Amino acid sequence: MRSFDYRRADSLAAAREGLGEAAQIIAGGTNLLDLMKLQVMTPKQLLDINRVPGLREITETENGLKIGALVSNSDLAADPRIRSDYPVLARAILAGASGQIRNKATTGGNFLQRTRCPYFYDTSMACNKRQPGSSCTAIGGISRMTAILGVSEHCIAAHPSDMAVAMRALDARLDVADATGDVRQVGMDELYCLPGERPDIETTLAPDDIITAVHLPQKQSGAVHVYRKVRDRASYAFALVSVAAIVTRREQRIATAALAFGGIGSRPWRNSEVDEMLAGEVPGEPLFAAAADRLLAEARTEEGNAFKTRLTRRTMISVLREATGLEPASVGTDRVEESAA
Ligand SMILES: Cc1cc2nc3c(=O)[nH]c(=O)nc-3n(C[C@H](O)[C@H](O)[C@H](O)COP(=O)(O)OP(=O)(O)OC[C@H]3O[C@@H](n4cnc5c(N)ncnc54)[C@H](O)[C@@H]3O)c2cc1C
Known part of the structure; x- marks a missing residue:
């Protein structure tokens, strides 16, 4: 060091x-x-x-809940209001890291954790994110943990955070204090940059910005929350694919759907067209398959991560079944989906 x-x-x-x-x-x-x-x-x-005082509280506001940037991942996941009103967030946090790490890790730091691409961590390898202009070894290299959406010819690193995926589905907004002390709000849709030609620039924050809090909107009554994470080990592993889903129903139809994805995007991934496709429709396999097609239409794969299109499709459909109360797919149906993908 x-x-x-x-x-x-x-x-x-x-x-x-x-x-x-x-x-x-x-x-x-x-x-x-x-x-x-x-x-x-x-x-x-x-x-x-x-x-710094005042950054460890979770307080109720007229618009929802305000979470201080220093609230630990453990405290956030254990908060009764999070567990009852925003269970997708509690589940996403608990699906990440280990108990000891979650005790230390903070809400602000979780948003800004860096990718787990192995080439980013290996200083003997070229990596445009670590050293701009040096090239991307993951392209054509070991790419199992890399992204398939929002990638560029300069970087295919995946965003690693589980918490941020749930925050994306929840439309969370960050309070960010700048160098003058002014505080502005930054939405989850504005926080992260696509890699493009400058994968080293990961967020829209300035180097001297400080995240002070995160705001969650009022809970949506009747919403079903699901967080499903698929990974190589049952615990202590980053996502190959994860899906956060918040779905409300009206009579037999989906009223609203907010889906966000981890493990497959260069940033916590959300595609508003997918949410819009689902809203107002009667839940069912053809609808879910069409939504998965839409999500994956722009996927760009490598040999080592091509399996993620099938895995994402199957996980997404399974999560939508759970969120809309449909029976789980039989093993046979699942196989058909996989071979069709
Ligand atoms: C073995 C291991 C397994 C893990 N598994 C998972 C997993 O499965 N899923 C998952 O999501 N995460 C996982 N993590 C990552 C873990 O969640 C993050 O390391 C943690 O959330 C980072 O928070 P921190 O407070 O420790 O951040 P720090 O390490 O202190 O900081 C991280 C970055 O954020 C910046 N920063 C911190 N706070 C602020 C602020 N308030 N304002 C502006 N900048 C700030 C720092 O400057 C730094 O650049 C794992 C980590 C380890 C070590």
């Missing part, structure tokens, strides 16, 4: 002042310190925000 200066901020104003060009915020440190040990990230200064 390269040497660095370490400072603690006791207030948001002190944090703002301390965030110079070379400084990096440290919250739980569960991602940043790993990256520093590998010299993937080499900040000259760390600014610890853990003593």
